[in-house]
Amino acid sequence: MKSFTAISFLAFASYVAAQANGGPAFDPSGAKNVGNGQGLQFIGAQCLSAADCGSGCCAGPSGICSGVGAQTQAGKTGCGFVSGAAPAAAPPAAAAPPPAAAVAGTASAGGPPFDPSGAKNVGNGQGLQFIGAQCLSAADCGSGCCAGPSGICSGVGAQTQAGKTGCGFVSGAAPAAAPAPAAAAPAAAPAAAVAGTASAGGPAFDPSGAKNVGNGNGVQFIGGQCLSAADCGSGCCAGPSGICSGVGAQTQAGKTGCGFVSKRFISRSRRSLL
Known part of the structure; x- marks a missing residue:
C-alpha cells in the first residue's frame, strides 16, 4: 500500500x-x-x-x-521521454531467462537500444513484443515489424528512423517456423486472401498473417492482409490492396489510406443476409 x-x-x-x-x-x-x-x-x-x-x-x-x-505532432518532441518519477524496471525473473543471444540493454550492431523490460518476449514468436524491445523475427512483434540492423520491434512508419534499417530482420537464433499441418490447408484463408505480394499496388503482404484474413476478429497485425478494418488490430485496412496499417503510416510506401473494403467482403456480407 x-x-x-x-x-x-x-x-x-x-x-x-x-x-x-x-x-x-x-x-x-x-x-x-x-x-x-x-x-x-x-x-x-x-x-x-x-x-x-x-x-x-x-x-x-x-x-x-x-x-x-x-510522435512529433501537436507540440510533441518524439518518443523516448522518461520522467524522474518513473519507477525502475523490475529485473526479469530468473526462472524465465530469454533465449540465447536474446540479450538486451544496447543494440549490439547499431540502431536504438532495446527496452530491457521486453526480454521475456524475445524469440517466443507469439507477437507479444512491444515497440522498442528486442525481436528475433517479425513473429515476436505486435507491430509485425522487426527492424534491422539489430532486431528491434518498430512501428512500420518508423522502421528507418533512429538508425533502423527497415522491417524484415531475422536473427540466426530465431526458431524455425513450424510447417502448417496438411489437414488445415483448405481452411488457412478465404479465397483471394492470398499473400506474398500486393496484387494492386502498395507494400507486399506478410504471408504469416494469412490465417487472420477475412475473419473479422481484429487480430491481424500490421503488414498482414485484410478484407476490411474489422480484420485489423490497428483498426486501419489501407488501400489499394488491403493491408493492415498503423494509422500514422496509412499513406506511406504506396498505401492510399485507411478505409479499404474488399469486394469479396461485401459480397460475402450480402450472402449472409439472404
Missing part, C-alpha cells in the same frame, strides 16, 4: 509539473495507468516512460503516450 501511495504521489507531482512543460494536454481518464509500467496506458494519456504505453511511445516534452507516426 505504501509503495502504491508513493507511486501515486510521484505520478500526481509529475502530472502537475508536466502540464506546464508543453505538448498536448493529458486525457485525465488515464490517471490510473500512470507510472505502473504495465503498458496499459492509451494514446493521449500521461506516461512516465515507454513502459506505461500500449503504443510503446512516451513522447516529450511532458510525457504523453503517442502513436509512433504522430
Whole structure:
C-alpha cells in the first residue's frame, strides 16, 4: 500500500509539473495507468516512460503516450521521454531467462537500444513484443515489424528512423517456423486472401498473417492482409490492396489510406443476409 501511495504521489507531482512543460494536454481518464509500467496506458494519456504505453511511445516534452507516426505532432518532441518519477524496471525473473543471444540493454550492431523490460518476449514468436524491445523475427512483434540492423520491434512508419534499417530482420537464433499441418490447408484463408505480394499496388503482404484474413476478429497485425478494418488490430485496412496499417503510416510506401473494403467482403456480407 505504501509503495502504491508513493507511486501515486510521484505520478500526481509529475502530472502537475508536466502540464506546464508543453505538448498536448493529458486525457485525465488515464490517471490510473500512470507510472505502473504495465503498458496499459492509451494514446493521449500521461506516461512516465515507454513502459506505461500500449503504443510503446512516451513522447516529450511532458510525457504523453503517442502513436509512433504522430510522435512529433501537436507540440510533441518524439518518443523516448522518461520522467524522474518513473519507477525502475523490475529485473526479469530468473526462472524465465530469454533465449540465447536474446540479450538486451544496447543494440549490439547499431540502431536504438532495446527496452530491457521486453526480454521475456524475445524469440517466443507469439507477437507479444512491444515497440522498442528486442525481436528475433517479425513473429515476436505486435507491430509485425522487426527492424534491422539489430532486431528491434518498430512501428512500420518508423522502421528507418533512429538508425533502423527497415522491417524484415531475422536473427540466426530465431526458431524455425513450424510447417502448417496438411489437414488445415483448405481452411488457412478465404479465397483471394492470398499473400506474398500486393496484387494492386502498395507494400507486399506478410504471408504469416494469412490465417487472420477475412475473419473479422481484429487480430491481424500490421503488414498482414485484410478484407476490411474489422480484420485489423490497428483498426486501419489501407488501400489499394488491403493491408493492415498503423494509422500514422496509412499513406506511406504506396498505401492510399485507411478505409479499404474488399469486394469479396461485401459480397460475402450480402450472402449472409439472404
